[in-house]
Amino acid sequence: MVRLLLRFSEKEVSQPVTAEVILEQGVPVNILSAHINQLGGEILAEIPSKHLDKIVKAFRDRGVTVQVRKLIEVDEEECFDCGACLSLCPVNAITLEEDFSVAFDEGKCIGTTCGLCADACPARAIKLTR
Amino acid sequence: MKKLVESSGLEVAYKEIDVVTTGTFGAMCSSGAIINLGHSDPPIKISKAWINNVEVCHPGGAVDLYIGATQMSQTKPFEYGGGHLIEDLIRGKEVELTATAYGTDCYPRTKLETTITKHDLNQFYLVNFRNCYQRYNCATNSRNETIYTYMGKLLPNFKNATYSGAGALNPLTNDPDYETIGIGTRIFLGGTQGYVIGEGTQHDPKNRFGNLMVRGNCKKMNPDFIQGAALTKYGTTLYIGIGIPIPILNQGITKKVAITDEQILTDIVDYGTPRRTRPKLGKVSYKRLKSGTVTINNKTVRVSPLSSLKKAKTIAQTLKTWIENATFYLTAPAERLPTDTTCKPMKQTKEITFVENLTHPAVTCTENEKIKTVAQRIITHSVNHIVVVDNQEKLRGIVTSWDITKAVAEGKEKLTDITIKKVVTTAPDEPIEAASRKMAQHNISALPVINRDKKVLGIITSEDILKLVGR
Numbered sequence: 236m237v238r239l240l241l242r243f244s245e246k247e248v249s250q251p252v253t254a255e256v257i258l259e260q261g262v263p264v265n266i267l268s269a270h271i272n273q274l275g276g277e278i279l280a281e282i283p284s285k286h287l288d289k290i291v292k293a294f295r296d297r298g299v300t301v302q303v304r305k306l307i308e309v310d311e312e313e314c315f316d317c318g319a320c321l322s323l324c325p326v327n328a329i330t331l332e333e334d335f336s337v338a339f340d341e342g343k344c345i346g347t348t349c350g351l352c353a354d355a356c357p358a359r360a361i362k363l364t365r
Numbered sequence: 366m367k368k369l370v371e372s373s374g375l376e377v378a379y380k381e382i383d384v385v386t387t388g389t390f391g392a393m394c395s396s397g398a399i400i401n402l403g404h405s406d407p408p409i410k411i412s413k414a415w416i417n418n419v420e421v422c423h424p425g426g427a428v429d430l431y432i433g434a435t436q437m438s439q440t441k442p443f444e445y446g447g448g449h450l451i452e453d454l455i456r457g458k459e460v461e462l463t464a465t466a467y468g469t470d471c472y473p474r475t476k477l478e479t480t481i482t483k484h485d486l487n488q489f490y491l492v493n494f495r496n497c498y499q500r501y502n503c504a505t506n507s508r509n510e511t512i513y514t515y516m517g518k519l520l521p522n523f524k525n526a527t528y529s530g531a532g533a534l535n536p537l538t539n540d541p542d543y544e545t546i547g548i549g550t551r552i553f554l555g556g557t558q559g560y561v562i563g564e565g566t567q568h569d570p571k572n573r574f575g576n577l578m579v580r581g582n583c584k585k586m587n588p589d590f591i592q593g594a595a596l597t598k599y600g601t602t603l604y605i606g607i608g609i610p611i612p613i614l615n616q617g618i619t620k621k622v623a624i625t626d627e628q629i630l631t632d633i634v635d636y637g638t639p640r641r642t643r644p645k646l647g648k649v650s651y652k653r654l655k656s657g658t659v660t661i662n663n664k665t666v667r668v669s670p671l672s673s674l675k676k677a678k679t680i681a682q683t684l685k686t687w688i689e690n691a692t693f694y695l696t697a698p699a700e701r702l703p704t705d706t707t708c709k710p711m712k713q714t715k716e717i718t719f720v721e722n723l724t725h726p727a728v729t730c731t732e733n734e735k736i737k738t739v740a741q742r743i744i745t746h747s748v749n750h751i752v753v754v755d756n757q758e759k760l761r762g763i764v765t766s767w768d769i770t771k772a773v774a775e776g777k778e779k780l781t782d783i784t785i786k787k788v789v790t791t792a793p794d795e796p797i798e799a800a801s802r803k804m805a806q807h808n809i810s811a812l813p814v815i816n817r818d819k820k821v822l823g824i825i826t827s828e829d830i831l832k833l834v835g836r
Contacts, residue, residue, distance in 0.1 A: 322525035322667035357594035
């Protein structure tokens, strides 16, 4: 599975874009989180990896900005493993390892659709990818 | 040590072990560095100074400055402050100094602009007046909004909790009666050797909230163990690594050092109450806290440590290596620290006003009333806010005269269409200052006063506060 961050502008939200892509391509698109209103917004979706290319194209053809890269960047140099972020993550993507290092599971992270951890980092080591 | 006591008993542990090393790495706000710049030509007696736009204070003669960890940059407040400045200097970075003075016959200069690094300074010492607390509270938040505190970010309605300190690894937890730690005790401080110079301010050993005043040479410190930090909407601070060796002098000390995370209890405290004494919601052990969750009001919630347990372990381990390599020698205290003091509250000559002192009865309505009826009530009582309640007088929402005007203009009839359901509220024991800050933040002019069961006790408006100020 692969995660896509779909960014909609005011223009695209007036159309049932996601439904159209699902019907046209016949690929199941699982919506993990959505932060969207009539002015635009973001949807984080998960799709089977083998359909990545055609799904990205289908969304882009409809004017949606598609991002396949990392949703969060953690600066290992800056992070001093305090753990202030741990209890804020709603999807348990941040955990303490056995040696008390703070570990981020990028596969679980829902990125800018959440972002609760970023402003709680005393070392300012967490950046949400825009 | 802890494992050995458990497996072989106190006597064996006492005979086998000479020293136990401890460590902690956390935010210690009451910290700072004293620097001496040397004299300029012509000389200056600094009255105001800034380094990297952080105001620094001038506590003494001409060119001594104290960099407070929590003093924030005037150009990047909440992101850069004294803590970061101390870290930058330790890293060897060049910083910008500006200063002003009134000028005297012996110190004629009135303005100064220069750059400095730590190598240009005569002295650069960390002098921290309250560090290394024995333990901390576990913080949570009862309010229906996220709050940002010195205990970190606390989500609404008890959705998370935070704690600080390394538990059984914490230095003062292992010597709670100050038998080995006193004035002159050599310690690990910020990656180099420092000293305990006394008890810290607010030292409260009676309630197991003791702390230390420490000093160390910043020029020799390692930035891995001293780092500036920014706590959103709270301010800047300094994370500091402290490690203290405990010599095992007798079986009594052996027993105290054998303390485990399970035995160290702390209070779960509601930081949603902005008062000196905050409600305690229960007790929790450091063992439970380190497990990652805590139980609050019968619900399991996740808990964040705010101090690095990983660094605390590294510090204790580093100190152990230093001792083994004979690069660090233990010292006997020159003087014992007080063991019987407590922290007194502030003497206040003027009592402050709380919400309950200004609360007056709220004009209310229920959800099924007509907009017209409510409009008439606004006129009869000459108010701007009507609090919507259920039949048990519990808060359901709020309606303002503006909402009514808008509803009439748009031809709406049902009250539920215009009721604001997400209401910002206050409580009787909230200080007026906190309540007025809420109104300003949310750009509103009234707050329903409710109790813990959401029952409406009254209302407080911006007019009430204005009258108080004008009195």
